[in-house]
Amino acid sequence: MKSAVETLNPTRVRLTVEVPFEELKDSLDAAYKKINQQVTVKGFRKGKIPARVIDQRFGRGAVLEEAVNDALPKFYNEAVNEAEVNPLGQPEVDITELKDGELLAFTAEVDVRPTIEIPDYSGIEVEVDAIEVTDEDVEKSVEQLRERFASTNPVERAAAEGDVVTVDLTAKVDGEVLPDGIADGVSYTIGSGELLDGIDAAVTGLEAGGEATFTSELKGGSAAGKEAEVTVKVTAVAARELPELDDEFAQMASEFDTLDELKADSRKRLENMKQFDQATQAQERVLEKFLELAEIPVPEKLLEDEVNTRKHNLEHHQLGQMGLSLEKYLELQGKTVEEFEAETKEQAVKGIKTQFLLDELVSTEKLNVEQDELTEHLFRRAASSGMSPDQFAQAVVQGGQVPMLVGEVARGKALAVVVEAAKVVDTNGEVVDLSDDEDEVEAAAETVEAVTGEAEAAEEK
Structure with a gap:
């Protein structure tokens, strides 16, 4: 087999393939066998019809068509491997020549992952909200707890x-x-x-x-x-x-003996929540800056699939569960159809670019996903889905989605690398150190997942 690759644009190639006819022998034998099982000819037992009789009765062309359809995926995959390209989606195949006993030639146009150069991200600087918990915040938190015991x-x-x-x-x-x-x-x-x-x-x-x-x-x-x-x-x-706010209430509503201890715990929990929000904000803003530094072309067909997937999931899943139509949703949001279309496309472009860029960084930095990292991610995804870890794991394996989960964790690790290299300061001018966050990779994975949305599903499609 001979093959050549032509770059049509940064995200699309054309493969030209020539296959000597003798390489179709296995597929031709399989075609005769398949037709043998499907047809009957008087005077011959089912499955024992000679090839020459099949050619005479049903035409050699039908056999060739069946053989070529069987062989094309194999030769296409060999050409893809030879060309060392990363195809996205299904190819558009055109058989340019089919000479019985001599040659099969075809072309295959397919979208491919673009070649991306990782930009220097060491100079990225972002500002995030400072962590401030006021007395009013604590009082509100305690009042909410009080409401629960009314x-x-x-x-x-x-x-x-x-x-x-x-x-x-x-x-x-x-x-x-x-x-x-x-x-x-x-x-x-x-x-x-x-x-x-x-x-x-x-x-x-x-x-x-x-x-x-x-x-x-x-x-x-x-x-x-x-x-x-x-x-x-x-x-x-x-x-x-409402119960009185006193030590007796603290003992009833918590594990603490005094109201002051309860308030101190509330303050600590609010600080932890704001710290998590601050880390998420830093990751989102660093990712924005990282994307701005890179040149990332987006395949048109992949973008179209991504936009359609996002629309479908919104309309038939999220809104469907709330009993809302897309028209009513846009009315409540105060958006026109044109604004919704533009926003969805913008989100889709960002999701695809994020996936491409972080995947390239994973490859460049040779980042591996450890078993404990994958397990932790699986547990968190299971919790957010409302399933037990065992149920979720079984669904992931049966659906062939393990590589997708591995990809999510790997991209989280890649983003964590960029965040650690960036300078993050809060609105008070204080430097924020996120390197001590034990859940940094998992939090980064969640940030990436929120941005990429259905991008990987659209790519696989």
């Missing part, structure tokens, strides 16, 4: 903000009660905003047995997004009572 007591008075009411709801659209428009015994805290728009005003001032009607846009169900006439009947009113 009790309710029935009262015989009109409902007011903060009260917990038990209500029966009936929703009508165009005067007809919806099939799923009746809900009885619903518990709702007035002012929480966790139910329908307009319900707070409707139930405030009502006593048990009181009833009101209001108009609201339904957020889910069979008529999601439609205006409905909702009748609400209050069946019970209960006042929420």
Whole structure:
């Protein structure tokens, strides 16, 4: 077999391949065998029809077509290996010559990973938010804990903000009660905003047995997004009572003996959260600077697949679970279709460039993924998916996604290398040292995953 490669542009090549006919022998034998199993000819047992009879009855062309279709993937892969290119997606194959007994020639155009030169990232500088936990932050955190331990007591008075009411709801659209428009015994805290728009005003001032009607846009169900006439009947009113903020509360709500110890722990937890947010912010901003330094061409077909994948996942998975259409989502976001299209394309380009650049850095720096790093990443991905580690691991193996997880960790390690080389200062002018963060690689992997999104899935497709 002879092959040659022609670079059409930085992300696409054309392979020209010539195959001597004798190299098709195995595929021709397989073609005759396959046709033998599919057809019947009077006078011959099934599977025992001679090749000359198949040629006479069904045509040599049918045999050649079957043989070529069987052989093309093998010769294409050999040509790809000879050319030392990294193909993306499926090739566009054109058979340019097929001479029976002499020659098979074809061309294959395919997108390839571009050659990327890693820029000098040692001079990257970014600024991040300083870690500041105020007394107000601590008080708010303790108050949220206090809310969780609130009790309710029935009262015989009109409902007011903060009260917990038990209500029966009936929703009508165009005067007809919806099939799923009746809900009885619903518990709702007035002012929480966790139910329908307009319900707070409707139930405030009502006593048990009181009833009101209001108009609201339904957020889910069979008529999601439609205006409905909702009748609400209050069946019970209960006042929420918060526990006193004292040492007794600290002992009830935590492992601490005093309120001061509880507050100190809250401050420490808030500092840890802000430290994590600061590290994530540093990674995101360093990645932005790193991408700006590099020249990274993006294959058109890969970009098209990535954009379509992001749109599909948003519309049919994320929004579908919330009972929202894309049109309603854009309305809520205050975006036009054109703005959404441009934003999605921009995110897709960034995701693809991030993957290409960090993969190249992984190769250049010869970064390896250790078993414990992969295990930790698997545990975190399992937790975010709501599956047990065993279930998630089984799904990953069955889906052939182990290389994808390895790639995520490797890119996280690559980004961590760039972040460690960068100068990071906070808004107070203090230098931020992220090298002591034990979870730096895993956090970087999560940052990369948030940016790349479906890029790897689109590439594999």
